[in-house]
Amino acid sequence: MKIFIIIIALLASLNLYSKDELPVMLKVKSNFEIKPYIVEIFRSGAEESLTSNGYVLISKQQQEEALKEQAKQQNSDCYDDACLVDTGKMMAARMIFVTDINKAEETYLFKVRLLDLESGSVKRTVIKLYKDDFSNIDKLLKFSKSLTSEVLSIKAESKDKNKFYFKVKFNSNPKGASIYVDDIYAGKAPLHMDVEKGLRKFRVSLNDYNIISYEEDIKSDITKDLKLVPKEYTINIKSSQEKAKVYYKNKYIGETPNLIKIKAKDIYEKIVLKKPGFYIYSHEITRENLDKTLSVNLVELEKYKLKINTKPKSAKIIMNHNSFGDLSFNSGETQVLTKGVYSLKLKKKGYKASVKYIELDSNKELDFDMYKSETKVLRTYLLSDITIAKDLKYLSAGLGFEVLNFIKGRRDFTLLGVDFYKNIADDYFYLNLFSTIKWELISGFSLGLSVSAIIADEFKTPTGALLIEYKYVFADKLFIKASVKAGVSYFDETNADDFDMLFMTSGISIGFNGIGE
Numbered sequence: 001m002k003i004f005i006i007i008i009a010l011l012a013s014l015n016l017y018s019k020d021e022l023p024v025m026l027k028v029k030s031n032f033e034i035k036p037y038i039v040e041i042f043r044s045g046a047e048e049s050l051t052s053n054g055y056v057l058i059s060k061q062q063q064e065e066a067l068k069e070q071a072k073q074q075n076s077d078c079y080d081d082a083c084l085v086d087t088g089k090m091m092a093a094r095m096i097f098v099t100d101i102n103k104a105e106e107t108y109l110f111k112v113r114l115l116d117l118e119s120g121s122v123k124r125t126v127i128k129l130y131k132d133d134f135s136n137i138d139k140l141l142k143f144s145k146s147l148t149s150e151v152l153s154i155k156a157e158s159k160d161k162n163k164f165y166f167k168v169k170f171n172s173n174p175k176g177a178s179i180y181v182d183d184i185y186a187g188k189a190p191l192h193m194d195v196e197k198g199l200r201k202f203r204v205s206l207n208d209y210n211i212i213s214y215e216e217d218i219k220s221d222i223t224k225d226l227k228l229v230p231k232e233y234t235i236n237i238k239s240s241q242e243k244a245k246v247y248y249k250n251k252y253i254g255e256t257p258n259l260i261k262i263k264a265k266d267i268y269e270k271i272v273l274k275k276p277g278f279y280i281y282s283h284e285i286t287r288e289n290l291d292k293t294l295s296v297n298l299v300e301l302e303k304y305k306l307k308i309n310t311k312p313k314s315a316k317i318i319m320n321h322n323s324f325g326d327l328s329f330n331s332g333e334t335q336v337l338t339k340g341v342y343s344l345k346l347k348k349k350g351y352k353a354s355v356k357y358i359e360l361d362s363n364k365e366l367d368f369d370m371y372k373s374e375t376k377v378l379r380t381y382l383l384s385d386i387t388i389a390k391d392l393k394y395l396s397a398g399l400g401f402e403v404l405n406f407i408k409g410r411r412d413f414t415l416l417g418v419d420f421y422k423n424i425a426d427d428y429f430y431l432n433l434f435s436t437i438k439w440e441l442i443s444g445f446s447l448g449l450s451v452s453a454i455i456a457d458e459f460k461t462p463t464g465a466l467l468i469e470y471k472y473v474f475a476d477k478l479f480i481k482a483s484v485k486a487g488v489s490y491f492d493e494t495n496a497d498d499f500d501m502l503f504m505t506s507g508i509s510i511g512f513n514g515i516g517e
Contacts, residue, residue, distance in 0.1 A: 045143070179202070180204075200218050236260075246271065304362055315331040400420070438467070438469060461489045
């Protein structure tokens with residue numbers, strides 16, 4: 001006969017456990033060979049049933065060490081009840097479950113005895129038949145849970161007719177708390193039961209709530225309303241890089257190292273750690289993390305080179321990343337940055353600010369064009385034009401003003417312009433009121449439309465024209481431009497028939513940008 005022994009222990013030693021925790025050891029043996037995984041399945045079911053009823057498990061390693069020590073002292077294997085009782089007392093246990101598994105053909109007999117270590121007596125014996133094959137894991141697991149629960153249940157005992165009992169009603173808030181009377185499981189609240197007269201020990205437990213433990217002299221029928229207080233757990237957060245930002249339930253709570261207090265209802269929430277230059281760490285809390293230290297190894301992000309070129313040059317670049325905030329530098333400079341998504345803001349006086357988004361996942365050099373954005377309240381210039389219309393050719397020179405001029409990106413608007421000039425070949429002085437809109441095609445070159453009204457001593461005429469212009473700005477304020485217009489005019493002369501005239505004008509102007517916005 002080959003014997004397999006597995007010990008599951010729940011201790012309440014003075015050093016390791018509180019006075020409210022109950023000790024139990026479980027010994028499982030058989031008179032035939034059982035595969036190890038079958039033993040583990042039976043053990044798992046027993047453990048689950050015990051822990052759900054408020055017991056605390058001792059590790060398998062500690063149990064084996066205690067048994068080896070006891071066997072060494074006795075110079076023999078520790079298999080019999082007497083040796084187990086001695087071992088249980090040494091480990092401060094109160095009760096032992098002894099489970100014998102015997103096989104007869106295809107039927108298995110489970111005999112469980114509950115030994116009280118204080119008195120040395122057998123408090124209860126439960127015998128159950130198992131007729132299924134051990135390969136049915138689900139059924140074996142349920143059988144193990146049911147068998148363990150039945151052994152724990154106080155309802156299995158019959159009342160002694162020579163003893164006096166009172167009716168006790170237990171209510172718990174929240175409902176479903178496990179009730180123990182004299183360390184024996186009685187059931188879940190709400191619970192009505194008969195309790196023997198005299199001083200009795202009561203314990204009330206529920207997962208994630210503090211245990212209620214008390215003694216009471218039972219001498220009448222009573223109702224007990226028990227309110228349980230939720231447990232508060234802690235997790236000590238440490239990181240390989242100190243001062244990583246810690247977020248819990250999507251809220252910033254401080255930097256590492258950090259001690260987090262967690263309520264049962266918040267289990268399975270996420271803890272997130274962030275530190276510039278490192279990958280974001282996210283961890284879902286589980287019960288295994290409670291009242292322990294969570295040590296996080298932050299992994300450094302890859303670094304890449306980034307160069308931003310702008311046209312025109314010397315623009316200011318403001319980069320933003322949600323991990324480290326703003327970083328400022330000038331276009332044309334190379335930066336070494338960690339992998340990630342960045343926003344770029346390009347700024348330069350007289351040019352429209354623009355925002356770009358880039359993903360930095362390799363070394364990059366990027367080029368961006370910037371467009372003017374300004375308002376000129378007053379722009380003045382000297383002009384000289386050569387105009388050709390039908391058989392007419394004349395040269396004029398004068399002074400011009402653009403009272404309201406707006407530049408937005410590639411577009412240039414003049415709402416009101418005034419040219420005052422003289423034709424060199426005659427005595428006329430001309431006043432030209434105009435509005436234009438131009439689009440910059442490439443740097444300096446623009447295409448546009450112009451409408452105007454020309455007023456002289458003896459006539460006035462509206463005109464419309466298509467224009468091409470090249471403009472060069474130097475010293476920020478001064479400019480020189482060359483333009484060509486082609487359009488149509490309508491003359492209204494005092495002593496002549498009205499007639500239309502096609503014309504083309506080319507000219508050069510030198511001017512001053514004047515007052516800005």
